[in-house]
Amino acid sequence: MSPPPPRHGLARVLSKQGLCSRSEAAKWIAAGRVAVDGRVVRDPEFPIVQGRQRIAVDGQAIEAAQRLYLMLNKPRGLVTTAQDERGRDTVYRCFDGAQLDGSPLPWLAPVGRLDKASEGLLLFSNDPQWAAAITDPERGPDKTYHVQVDAIPDAALLAALHAGVAEDGELLRAKSATLLRAGERNAWLEIVLDEGRNRQIRRLLAAFDLEVLRLVRVAIGALALGDLAKGQWRRLDPQDLQRLR
Template sequence: MPARQTGAEQERLQRYLARAGISSRRSCERLILEGRVSVNGRVVIQLGTKVSPGFDKVTCDGRSVTPSASLVYLILNKPAGVLTTLSDPRGRPVIRDLLPPQGLPRLFPVGRLDYQTEGLVLLTNDGTLAYGLMHPSFEVEKEYLAKVRGCPTPADLVKLKAGVMSKGERLRATQAKIVSRGVGSAWLKLVVHEGRYHEIRRLCDAIGYPVLRLQRVRLGPIVLGKLPKGYWRRLSPVELTSMRRAVERSHTCGDQ
């Protein structure tokens, strides 16, 4: 094992892997527990293991892992009919198809939108920020616009905010209001914190108004705005700072 420089800064192995763009921090924890990560030639399965960047040699599945010196943050307006993943064995369209083939490091999506859901997807190689945005305990807001069949009553909206049961889980929206009404349908604004599987669709199904169209328009302080479908842009420094503050604030509140 190579000698470690005195005073070398150390960090947890799962964070190191996430910074390298391997995956989210939670997924990196699974890689460690599965015995797929080695430090200086030795397989490591303890999540508390720390490494010194630049001194320890880290490999995952036999390949060397080195964090990128440059962290990248993009938002993309995902169209319906595109998978929130980087590849698909069935050959369906994926978000990687919407990015340039060269010029960007390996990025991964923060959370997922289902196949038919449109809207804001954040892509980054910053595993630490991704973990904070995805973990339910941080309670970062996700805002959606949902077109539903029928027009919910004020009492229905109260139910959404009070909480409904769906497949043995209690789901609730922190905000629920009607944005507009049409013939046989309505657009709702719904805000949730946890981001459970198909949460918005299940919420609306539970009160008898199935979703016809769904779009995520905000993640924490980041707003989709007028970004066209299928296009992406980099986060501005102001947006990145506000996102980090939102995660830190949510984490602090959660510890109280």
């Protein structure tokens, strides 16, 4: 006998369809906006076997959203979240009034994060499985950053950044760290990460008494930021998606 089809919670199913985040789906469900087989359900963990039950939101049967993949050149000063409890501007400001093929953009979530002071390449999608593959710490693509620091690192220091340092039980290290160019008092480094830890580059450099002046993500895998202007976005084409694989 074949195994029974998997069951998932209702909120997760709505999220996997690319309609909204799981937390937003839970709000829809709690508000009585979601029905399963004609009956309003208020439990976000209500078990669903996809394809066997009819799900409607506000009386309309749901359909999986067309999968969409975007890249944004994130400006400094924006936080990577849909809503900020402190009222700060978020990355979604860059999509105000945005349309694609004459229609408003669907719900999109950031794929990974860049902190408020960081800039550069940030991906967005309504495809949770694809996003999980990109952010997977073991199998996801490398991330490349250009980082301006307040000193001129020598070869020994660059080697130490690659070897790494233990902080609060974590090993912080760069897959590679190279000197791009140097001035009299500061320098630009290219740092490649093959894992994603919270504020990893800033913490790593701080451990060696280096202050980050600017931090720009310039590539994810073989997908480069290129000449995309600050605050601008574009849709990823099939070649872009292949570069991310």
